[in-house]
Amino acid sequence: MSGVGYSKFFWSDWRSDPKLRMCSLAARGLWIDMLSLMAEASPKGDLRIGDAPMTIVQLATVIGSSIADVETAFAELEKVGVFSRTRAGVVYSRRIRRDENRKRISRDNGKMGGNPRLSKESGNSNWDNPQVTPMVHPVPAKEENPTKRVFSLASEPVPPGTGNGAEMTPEDEERRRLKVEAAKSRLGYDH
Numbered sequence: 178m179s180g181v182g183y184s185k186f187f188w189s190d191w192r193s194d195p196k197l198r199m200c201s202l203a204a205r206g207l208w209i210d211m212l213s214l215m216a217e218a219s220p221k222g223d224l225r226i227g228d229a230p231m232t233i234v235q236l237a238t239v240i241g242s243s244i245a246d247v248e249t250a251f252a253e254l255e256k257v258g259v260f261s262r263t264r265a266g267v268v269y270s271r272r273i274r275r276d277e278n279r280k281r282i283s284r285d286n287g288k289m290g291g292n293p294r295l296s297k298e299s300g301n302s303n304w305d306n307p308q309v310t311p312m313v314h315p316v317p318a319k320e321e322n323p324t325k326r327v328f329s330l331a332s333e334p335v336p337p338g339t340g341n342g343a344e345m346t347p348e349d350e351e352r353r354r355l356k357v358e359a360a361k362s363r364l365g366y367d368h
Contacts, residue, residue, distance in 0.1 A: 183218045185276060196257045200250075202315055207250040210240045215270050222273035223263075230267040 191197070197205060214231070215222050219356060224231045231239075237247040262269050 184273070190272075194259075196259050199257050200253050200259065203246065204250040204253040204259075207240070207247060207312075208254055211236070211254075211260070212270060212273070214239065215268075215273055221268045221277045222258075224268040230265070272281070311342075 201210070211224055214236075215224050218225050224236070233248055233251060234244055236251070237244045240247070241242055248275065261271055262268055
């Protein structure tokens with residue numbers, strides 16, 4: 178058994194699945210028992226005992242029903258395509274596998290800092306936290322012509338109010354405010 182004692186279950190999906198609705202009450206009861214076994218299996222979503230696929234006899238024993246009843250309900254579920262099988266014949270739940278895959282991707286993204294669409298590798302412009310670029314300041318040239326200037330990165334402190342990159346123009350502030358409002362609107366934060 179895994180260490181997780183719960184999993185997401187969408188009741189409306191259960192009630193609205195047309196393949197499952199075509200099945201008898203007994204078949205739907207078998208399916209919910211199978212789902213609970215698959216949710217605790219390793220890998221999640223597979224109907225297994227250890228490394229081997231679970232047989233009908235084992236399934237009947239585990240859920241406490243007759244082999245004949247389980248065979249009939251199982252065949253009904255398989256006929257309408259409620260579950261899938263691997264090439265090796267292991268019964269699995271498409272939904273549990275899909276949810277586990279999403280959970281794994283989210284966990285991996287979280288380890289890397291969150292949403293992959295916001296990462297630097299994806300080419301995000303990072304407009305809300307721009308990188309501050311050092312300003313280039315004129316340094317007098319050591320030439321005969323004093324009007325000519327050589328530009329280099331300044332090593333001396335930059336006096337406040339001289340455009341050191343930490344200040345924003347009113348146009349920049351307005352552009353940022355509009356982007357933040359647009360993002361909040363897309364995310365549903367209207368207030």
